[in-house]
Amino acid sequence: MNTMTLVFLHGLLGTKSDWRKIIENLPHFRCVSLDLPFHGEHKFTEANNFEQCADFISHQIKSAVGNQPYFLVGYSLGGRIALYYALQSQCEKGNLQGLILEGANLGLTCDEARKVRWKNDEFWAQRFITESAESVLNDWYQQPVFAHLNAQQRADLIEKRVTNCGKNIGKMLEATSLAKQPYLGDKVRESTLPVYYLAGEKDQKFRQMAVQEKLNLQLIANAGHNAHLENPVEFSQKLTALLRNHKIKKTDNL
Template sequence: MLASYFYHKMNTSKLPVIVCLHGLLGSSEDWSGCTELLTDYPLLCIDLPGHGLSQHLHCDDFKMCCDQISHVLRHHIPSQAPIVLLGYSLGARIFMNGLARNHFNAFNIKLLICESGHFGLKSDEQKRQRFSQDYAWAARFTNEALETVLDDWYQQPVFQSLSQMQRNALINKRLKNVGTSVASTLMATTLAKQDYLLDLLKNSNIPIHCICGEKDNKFKQLNEYSGLPYSFIHQAGHNAHIDDPQAFTNIVKSNVSALWLDAN
C-alpha cells in the first residue's frame, strides 16, 4: 500500500478529510507548511508511487495509480465520510483523471482543489511532442546523476520564478529520490497519455476550484481560459503552496467553508 500520513485524525465536527497529493519529484513532506495551518481538518497526505516512502512501488497508468490511492482511502477513511481532494501538479492531474473517469465513485467526494494542474493536451501532435520530451527526461533520470538532471529540470520555463537560492534548496530536497523510480512514474503518468479532461470536469457534479501562483504564467493562462473558478496567489510561482502556505491554505479553507455553508 502507498505510504501515507494522517494528521489531526478524524474529529467530531464532521468536517471533510482533506486528501493531499504532491507533484513529480515531491513527497508528503511538501505539504508540511500547510498541515500546520489546517489543524481544524483531518488531513491525509499520500506518497505517490515512486516517491517518498512509496519509492519501491510503481504504477502502470492513471487507473492503477487511482486504484492505489483508493486502497489508502478505504484503509483510513470511514465509509461515506466527506472528502476534499487537494492535488498539486501531477497530484492534481491524477485527481482530475480519477474524477473524470469515475475511479473514485465509491467515495463521498465533495470538492476538488487543483494547484497548477494541466487539463490535458488537445492534439495528437502536442501529445507526440510531450511524449518525446518526457521520454528524454525519463532516460536522463535513469542514466545520469540525479543532481545533474535536477539542475536542468528546475531550469524549465515553468520554474522561471525561482531564485537561485530557491532552486538550490529544491534540488537538495529532491536528492532523496531514486532516478529510476521517478522515470517510471513520469512515463506512466505523462501528460502525453492523459486525455483532455476539461469538458468532463466542467460537467461533473463535484465542484472544482483551481489555484496557481501569480508568477506561473502558463497555469494562470490555462485557468483563465478553463471557465472553472480559480484563484491566484500574489508573488508565488508554480509551487504556490510552498511559496506562500498561508495564502494557499486561506483559499482552501474559504472554499471548504463555502461548500459546508451551502450544504448545511
C-alpha cells in the same frame, strides 16, 4: 464549519511531507497526505498508467478516510491524478466532495501536441533513469515553469528532491506522461462535483490555462508554480475560504 477531511497529493519528485506547512495552518480540518507510487514511502510501488495510480490512491483513501466526506487536493502531477481519479477512473471514490487543483494540466486536445509532449517526457525520463540526480535536477529546475525561482530557491529544491530522485521518477514520468492523460476539461465543466483551481500569480502558464478552461481560479500572491510551498499561509487561507460554506453531500461510490 462542517467537519471535512482533506486528502493531499504531491507533485512529481515530491513526497507527502511537502504539505506539512499547509497542514499546520489547517487545524480546523482533518488532513491526510499520501505518497504517490514511485515516491516517498512508496518509492518501490509501481504503477504503469493513470488507472493504476487511481486504483492505488483509491485504496489509500479508503484505508485512511473510510466513507467520511473528503476533498482531494492535488498539486501538478498529483492534481492530474486527482482529476483522473475523480472524473475518469472506474475505481470506488467513497464520499468524495470535490477537487482542489494547484497548477494541474487538464490534458492535451490534439495528437500532435501529445507526440511532442511524449518526446519531451521520454527525454527527461531517460535522464532520470541513467544520470545522477544532481545533474538532472539542476537542468529540470531551469525549465520555463520554474523561471521565477532564484538561484538559492533552485538549490534548496534540488537538495530537497535529490534523495527521492532516480529510476523511480523516470518510470513515473513514463507512466503518467501528459501525452497519456485524457483531456478532462469538458468533464470538469460538466461535472456536478465542485472543482476549484489555485495558481501562483507568477505561474503564467497555468494562470493562462485556467482562464482558457474557464476554471474557478484563485491566485496565490508572491508565488509561482509551487504556490503551496512558496506561500503556504495564503494558500491555506484561500483553501479554507473555498471550503468554508461547503455543505457535505453523501455519495454512493461515484
